[in-house]
Amino acid sequence: MVTLKGRGHGGGGILFVHGPDKEIDDVFAVGFILPFYFEELRGFSVAKSGLLLTAMPLSLALMAPLSGSLADRFGSRWLASGGLAIACLGLTAAARLDAHSSDWGILWPLLLTGAGQGLFMTPNARALMNSAPAGEQGEASGLLATGRVLGQSLSVALAGAIFTGLGGAAAGRALLTAHAVPAGPATAMITSQINFLTGFQAALLACAGVAAAGIFAALVRGPENESAGRDGSTTGIPAEYESPLATAFREAQMDPARDGLLAVNRQGETILQNPRHRALWKIPAGLSENYTEQLKFFMKRTTNPEAFLKKVSYLYTHPGAVSRDEIELVDGTVLDRYSSPLQNPAGKYYGRVWIFQDITERRKR
Numbered sequence: 001m002v003t004l005k006g007r008g009h010g011g012g013g014i015l016f017v018h019g020p021d022k023e024i025d026d027v028f029a030v031g032f033i034l035p036f037y038f039e040e041l042r043g044f045s046v047a048k049s050g051l052l053l054t055a056m057p058l059s060l061a062l063m064a065p066l067s068g069s070l071a072d073r074f075g076s077r078w079l080a081s082g083g084l085a086i087a088c089l090g091l092t093a094a095a096r097l098d099a100h101s102s103d104w105g106i107l108w109p110l111l112l113t114g115a116g117q118g119l120f121m122t123p124n125a126r127a128l129m130n131s132a133p134a135g136e137q138g139e140a141s142g143l144l145a146t147g148r149v150l151g152q153s154l155s156v157a158l159a160g161a162i163f164t165g166l167g168g169a170a171a172g173r174a175l176l177t178a179h180a181v182p183a184g185p186a187t188a189m190i191t192s193q194i195n196f197l198t199g200f201q202a203a204l205l206a207c208a209g210v211a212a213a214g215i216f217a218a219l220v221r222g223p224e225n226e227s228a229g230r231d232g233s234t235t236g237i238p239a240e241y242e243s244p245l246a247t248a249f250r251e252a253q254m255d256p257a258r259d260g261l262l263a264v265n266r267q268g269e270t271i272l273q274n275p276r277h278r279a280l281w282k283i284p285a286g287l288s289e290n291y292t293e294q295l296k297f298f299m300k301r302t303t304n305p306e307a308f309l310k311k312v313s314y315l316y317t318h319p320g321a322v323s324r325d326e327i328e329l330v331d332g333t334v335l336d337r338y339s340s341p342l343q344n345p346a347g348k349y350y351g352r353v354w355i356f357q358d359i360t361e362r363r364k365r
Contacts, residue, residue, distance in 0.1 A: 029155035029207055030056065030094070030113060033163055033200065040172035041099055041196050043179045055107050056114035063118025068126065075285030076123035081218040083123070087116025088211040095204035099193050124218075159203045168199020258357060260335075263342065264291050265351035266319075280335060280356050303328045315339055319349045326359070334360045 031053060038049035071079050090113030097106060129140055163169060174192040260277030264270055270291045277283075287297060295312070299305035308327060315321050322340045329335065336357040342350040 028152040029159040030091070030110075030204070032156045033159050033203055034110075036163070036168070036172050036196075037097065037200055040175045041193060041200075043175075052103070052106055052110070055110040056117075059111045059114035060118040060121075063115045064122045067119045068122040071123035071126050073286065076127040077218065077285065079123040080120050080127070081215045083116045083118070083120025084211050084215045084218060085116070086119060087113050088208045088215070090114075090116055091204050091208035091211065095201045095208065097200075098197060155207075159207065162203040162206055163199040166199035166202050167195040168197075168203070171195035171199070260356035262354040262356075263351065264354070265342075266349060267351075268292065270294070271351065277356060280333075280358055281329075282331075301329050301331075303330055315352060319352075327356075332360065333358060334363045 034053060035049055038044040038052060039046070044052075067079055067083065090109045090111075093109035094113065097109070125144060128144055171192040171194075174188070175196060178189050178192065258276070260280040261272060261274045262270065262277050263272035268291050270289045273289060281298060281301060283294065283297065287293065295309075299308055302308045311323070311325065315323055319341050320343075324336070324338045327335045327337050336359045338355045338357075340353055342353055344350070
């Protein structure tokens with residue numbers, strides 16, 4: 001069983017079950033119901049119907065790589081919720097299609113829905129995979145695939161049930177007959193069109209409604225792990241650092257759930273940072289993990305940036321030094337700061353580890 005440290009990884013975009021391992025893919029729901037609209041209500045040929053349907057997967061394919069690149073820079077939460085919002089708007093627009101909509105009037109809602117789906121899927125998958133420990137990435141990938149297939153099946157079932165239950169399927173059969181034998185009564189044709197559109201529009205609006213609920217769920221899910229293995233273990237980092245880090249954690253009696261951890265190598269590169277560290281310092285999702293950039297941010301967060309930088313500089317010019325002190329942040333938070341060198345039993349220096357603990361409540365007593 002995969003242990004997921006994030007919460008509420010949403011579904012495939014339009015119809016989905018929120019949770020770490022389930023998603024329902026809107027492309028399958030919309031792709032299932034649109035051919036009925038094209039061929040039964042509008043009387044389009046199979047070739048034209050197929051061409052119109054390519055708009056959604058094409059925009060999805062173009063957006064997905066871009067969203068993945070953006071997620072690596074800015075995190076997944078806002079991209080995922082934004083993708084759901086765009087897809088929701090696209091589905092709402094698609095639900096307004098009628099018997100006289102132009103080709104462009106059909107295409108742009110599909111392009112919008114596909115773009116929203118593409119913007120959502122890649123960051124959502126990234127967030128789920130980052131929530132799994134490094135040793136369970138294969139299980140997490142399988143869980144994601146199973147959830148996606150389950151979602152695709154449920155989305156078709158739900159859309160089909162609404163469409164059929166409101167008379168859309170029966171009306172579609174009547175419209176096919178009317179197209180084949182056009183001499184029937186005009187009133188019967190109009191009635192069938194109204195019944196068809198009632199079921200069609202209700203199914204798409206249901207999809208849009210669940211997507212709208214998903215926007216909130218994507219926003220309120222827990223903190224996102226930046227990468228697997230950053231929970232206080234040494235899994236997934238270069239082997240040369242594993243033993244020094246394990247020694248530093250043991251000597252500091254570190255608790256990954258309570259303590260913020262930052263490990264920096266002798267070249268000034270961040271080699272390990274857990275989510276608790278980012279939470280304690282309130283590091284924005286878009287801020288780079290580059291240590292120099294983060295150090296500038298830390299200085300702005302402290303009440304005495306000069307003293308903060310002076311202590312950091314001293315410790316890096318005295319590699320063997322061990323230090324423990326307190327830092328007050330501008331929001332009133334008080335942090336216990338512990339720092340020790342990363343070195344192997346032979347004394348080889350690899351860098352420095354910083355461990356932070358929130359002691360604000362203790363100082364108030």
